[in-house]
Amino acid sequence: MEVFLNEDLTSEAKKDFWHSYLRETGITAKLNDILNKLLQANVKPDNPLDFIREELGDKLVPPETIENMEHELDGAHREIRRLRGILKELGVDNVDEQFHGTDTEGPDEFENVANEFNNSLNIVSGAEEQQQQAVGNQHN
Secondary structure, eight states, X not given: OOOOOOTTSOHHHXXXXXXXXXXXXXXXXXXXXXXXXXXHOSSOOSOXXXXXXXXXXXXXXXXXXXXXXXXXXXXXXXXXXXXXXXXXXXXXXXXXXXXXXXXXXXXXXXXXXXXXXXXXXXXXXXXXXXXXXXXXXXXX
């Protein structure tokens, strides 16, 4: 329903237009149902607006939950910084560039870094084995 209200319309005509619009889109019926539930409730809610929001499908998140989620997010950011530091110590170059501005999504990025890390461990442990074999051969 695409209608442009003419400024020349009387306020009564504008009111009729909006009432018709709300009725045709089901808003009036939905709000009437919610208000009837509110009026018929045995226990009146402390906050009627919250009741109306919930009936419209807007589930309010308790402040404690939001606070907990913010703490979890802060912890995740600290863990990311810690892991980036470890990656830099291990010699992974351009850690920040690998995770920003690429088309790759999700675990693939982390799998690539994990594979690099595992490969570096294999190289180190392989070199250590060769050194141990060389030392063992010298003693024989």
